[in-house]
Amino acid sequence: xxxxxxxxxxxxxxxxxxxxxxxxxxxxxxxxxxxxxxxxxxxxxxxxxxxxxxxxxxxxxxxxxxxxxxxxxxxxxxxxxxxxxxxxxxxxxxxxxxxxxxxxxxxxxxxxxxxxxxxxxxxxxxxxxxxxxxxxxxxxxxxxxxxxxxxxxxxxxxxxxxxxxxxxxxxxxxxxxxxxxxxxxxxxxxxxxxxxxxxxxxxxxxxxxxxxxxxxxxxxxxxxxxxxxxxxxxxxxxxxxxxxxxxxxxxxxxxxxxxxxxxxxxxxxxxxxxxxxxxxxxxxxxxxxxxxxxxxxxxxxxxxxxxxxxxxxxxxxxxxxxxxxxxxxx
Amino acid sequence: xxxxxxxxxxxxxxxxxxxxxxxxxxxxxxxxxxxxxxxxxxxxxxxxxxxxxxxxxxxxxxxxxxxxxxxxxxxxxxxxxxxxxxxxxxxxxxxxxxxxxxxxxxxxxxxxxxxxxxxxxxxxxxxxxxxxxxxxxxxxxxxxxxxxxxxxxxxxxxxxxxxxxxxxxxxxxxxxxxxxxxxxxxxxxxxxxxxxxxxxxxxxxxxxxxxxxxxxxxxxxxxxxxxxxxxxxxxxxxxxxxxxxxxxxxxxxxxxxxxxxxxxxxxxxxxxxxxxxxxxxxxxxxxxxxxxxxxxxxxxxxxxxxxxxxxxxxxxxxxxxxxxxxxxxxxxxxxxxxxxxxxxxxxxxxxxxxxxxxxxxxxxxxxxxxxxxxx
Numbered sequence: 001x002x003x004x005x006x007x008x009x010x011x012x013x014x015x016x017x018x019x020x021x022x023x024x025x026x027x028x029x030x031x032x033x034x035x036x037x038x039x040x041x042x043x044x045x046x047x048x049x050x051x052x053x054x055x056x057x058x059x060x061x062x063x064x065x066x067x068x069x070x071x072x073x074x075x076x077x078x079x080x081x082x083x084x085x086x087x088x089x090x091x092x093x094x095x096x097x098x099x100x101x102x103x104x105x106x107x108x109x110x111x112x113x114x115x116x117x118x119x120x121x122x123x124x125x126x127x128x129x130x131x132x133x134x135x136x137x138x139x140x141x142x143x144x145x146x147x148x149x150x151x152x153x154x155x156x157x158x159x160x161x162x163x164x165x166x167x168x169x170x171x172x173x174x175x176x177x178x179x180x181x182x183x184x185x186x187x188x189x190x191x192x193x194x195x196x197x198x199x200x201x202x203x204x205x206x207x208x209x210x211x212x213x214x215x216x217x218x219x220x221x222x223x224x225x226x227x228x229x230x231x232x233x234x235x236x237x238x239x240x241x242x243x244x245x246x247x248x249x250x251x252x253x254x255x256x257x258x259x260x261x262x263x264x265x266x267x268x269x270x271x272x273x274x275x276x277x278x279x280x281x282x283x284x285x286x287x288x289x290x291x292x293x294x295x296x297x298x299x300x301x302x303x304x305x306x307x308x309x310x311x312x313x314x315x316x317x318x319x320x321x322x323x324x325x326x327x328x329x330x
Numbered sequence: 331x332x333x334x335x336x337x338x339x340x341x342x343x344x345x346x347x348x349x350x351x352x353x354x355x356x357x358x359x360x361x362x363x364x365x366x367x368x369x370x371x372x373x374x375x376x377x378x379x380x381x382x383x384x385x386x387x388x389x390x391x392x393x394x395x396x397x398x399x400x401x402x403x404x405x406x407x408x409x410x411x412x413x414x415x416x417x418x419x420x421x422x423x424x425x426x427x428x429x430x431x432x433x434x435x436x437x438x439x440x441x442x443x444x445x446x447x448x449x450x451x452x453x454x455x456x457x458x459x460x461x462x463x464x465x466x467x468x469x470x471x472x473x474x475x476x477x478x479x480x481x482x483x484x485x486x487x488x489x490x491x492x493x494x495x496x497x498x499x500x501x502x503x504x505x506x507x508x509x510x511x512x513x514x515x516x517x518x519x520x521x522x523x524x525x526x527x528x529x530x531x532x533x534x535x536x537x538x539x540x541x542x543x544x545x546x547x548x549x550x551x552x553x554x555x556x557x558x559x560x561x562x563x564x565x566x567x568x569x570x571x572x573x574x575x576x577x578x579x580x581x582x583x584x585x586x587x588x589x590x591x592x593x594x595x596x597x598x599x600x601x602x603x604x605x606x607x608x609x610x611x612x613x614x615x616x617x618x619x620x621x622x623x624x625x626x627x628x629x630x631x632x633x634x635x636x637x638x639x640x641x642x643x644x645x646x647x648x649x650x651x652x653x654x655x656x657x658x659x660x661x662x663x664x665x666x667x668x669x670x671x672x673x674x675x676x677x678x679x680x681x682x683x684x685x686x687x688x689x690x691x692x693x694x695x696x697x698x699x700x701x702x703x704x705x
């Protein structure tokens with residue numbers, strides 16, 4: 001069941017209950033739009049290539065010029081259509097992490113190497129469940145440093161790429177706050193009810209999917225893709241993928257497709273391309289997509305662009321990749 | 331108890347950066363600490379006679395918890411033995427081996443907890459996510475807990491009784507059947523109980539922290555090298571490192587399997603785990619015989635407190651029914667006992683302590699992590 005302001009409104013209209021139902025519904029929609037207008041979802045990432053048991057490494061995220069509220073992190077989520085779903089895990093050696101923020105004397109979450117699952121959500125079919133109880137604030141020019149310690153035996157594979165994504169948001173009180181935009185948002189809220197939309201990202205060439213030029217597992221390929229230009233102001237709640245980066249760990253190449261989302265005429269979601277399996281959620285019936293930390297505001301007439309880079313290992317990956325955005329009108 | 335959620339915390343941080351100067355309300359943070367002090371997590375269970383030997387169709391075994399002198403708000407009820415239920419993504423991929431009923435007994439007639447009127451597959455009523463993915467010959471535990479759909483008041487003197495109906499057991503070569511009922515709940519201390527109050531030095535520490543600092547996420551850990559695991563059947567005591575901030579312990583995780591656990595906060599004389607009473611009898615080919623059980627059945631399966639995050643499908647941490655307030659410079663004592671699933675016909679356990687993930691690959695040293703936030 002979906003219980004939100006839209007449900008409340010529709011229920012109250014049908015049930016004939018509640019005072020000022022429409023007014024309350026419109027205020028909640030407006031508040032959510034204002035939140036989305038002033039926040040920008042943002043992703044940081046690091047990666048490490050495993051070797052033998054006991055191998056170590058360190059990686060540091062990019063620094064930002066704005067404070068970043070980090071809500072949580074995830075590691076190596078992978079797509080649900082992978083054929084050897086369970087045996088996949090056999091070859092993922094256990095990894096311990098030490099995650100610290102630089103540049104301040106504030107308290108850390110922990111000072112030790114911990115099993116990865118105790119710090120971040122791990123994508124072995126696991127729900128993206130580890131939002132930290134209290135989000136972290138990363139001040140300008142601070143970075144997150146991740147130390148890796150491979151604690152498990154690597155099994156057959158010794159060169160698995162471990163991608164860790166941190167998800168959060170940046171806030172700007174003055175971001176996209178023109179009076180004209182506010183007026184048009186109010187106008188849309190006043191005249192319409194909300195409606196849901198799935199918006200697909202389609203590559204410039206192809207039949208409505210993410211289509212790569214070739215099935216070539218030795219060279220990186222890069223494509224650009226776009227959504228439609230949305231006819232109304234929309235809120236993007238999250239996204240999910242299928243058939244993108246679906247290689248298994250027995251393949252000759254590893255899962256390391258990267259992507260970057262950006263809004264036409266607007267901000268991006270990350271500084272550089274980030275690994276899809278670092279920030280994306282395994283699709284499950286009860287949580288079928290990755291939820292952004294806050295809804296992303298997509299103005300009327302804008303589209304979301306996507307650049308995606310990776311090695312293509314099968315015809316499915318070449319022709320059938322999908323990334324779809326789950327949206328609701330403002 | 332509704333604590334400050336991650337979503338609310340995010341909103342406070344956003345509002346602060348928007349210049350709205352909103353902070354998590356101090357009174358609410360203090361109330362959360364007070365509530366945590368008033369409540370205690372209670373972990374308890376019941377162990378049924380072990381079943382082994384020749385297959386007997388539709389055999390029924392029962393187990394019952396010990397009564398409490400105080401009322402307990404039961405929040406989670408979990409069935410331990412589901413040897414053939416491979417729940418992957420909420421879908422059975424194999425046979426159902428057993429059915430289950432849970433009754434409440436006490437001053438009135440027995441009450442069917444789920445009002446199902448009959449045995450039901452326990453994974454549907456008790457919310458298993460998963461036991462093992464393969465290799466049933468080694469019964470690894472690690473289902474996630476799922477909060478029961480509505481808390482239940484277990485009155486003083488009442489008990490929970492579980493019944494398992496084994497369907498043509500054994501169906502897949504598991505050597506023995508171990509019916510265990512695991513429960514989690516909350517005990518609320520009386521208003522005049524000094525251990526339920528925040529007073530004296532602790533009051534100063536809590537209020538001072540709330541006044542001066544924002545709430546923060548913290549994970550406190552115990553690292554146990556595999557060489558430091560207790561020997562089979564033996565116990566060893568560990569403790570969390572002392573820390574200087576008043577913490578609300580929200581949940582636990584561990585990569586250790588095959589261990590029983592007891593946990594204690596000495597500063598408040600709180601035992602989290604009420605040990606189960608071991609059975610005396612066993613069933614051999616459907617015939618009741620005197621059981622031969624190991625001596626060291628002293629705690630409860632570790633994952634009832636701490637999710638094995640390398641095993642579970644769903645939550646990385648098991649969240650406690652109620653946060654536990656850990657005062658500055660105090661510690662939690664955790665005793666691990668090597669061994670789960672006592673043999674009914676030998677003084678040994680079927681499963682021993684190890685770090686292992688869901689397909690049998692070691693995950694190195696053992697860790698117990700406590701997910702916390704400062705008050």
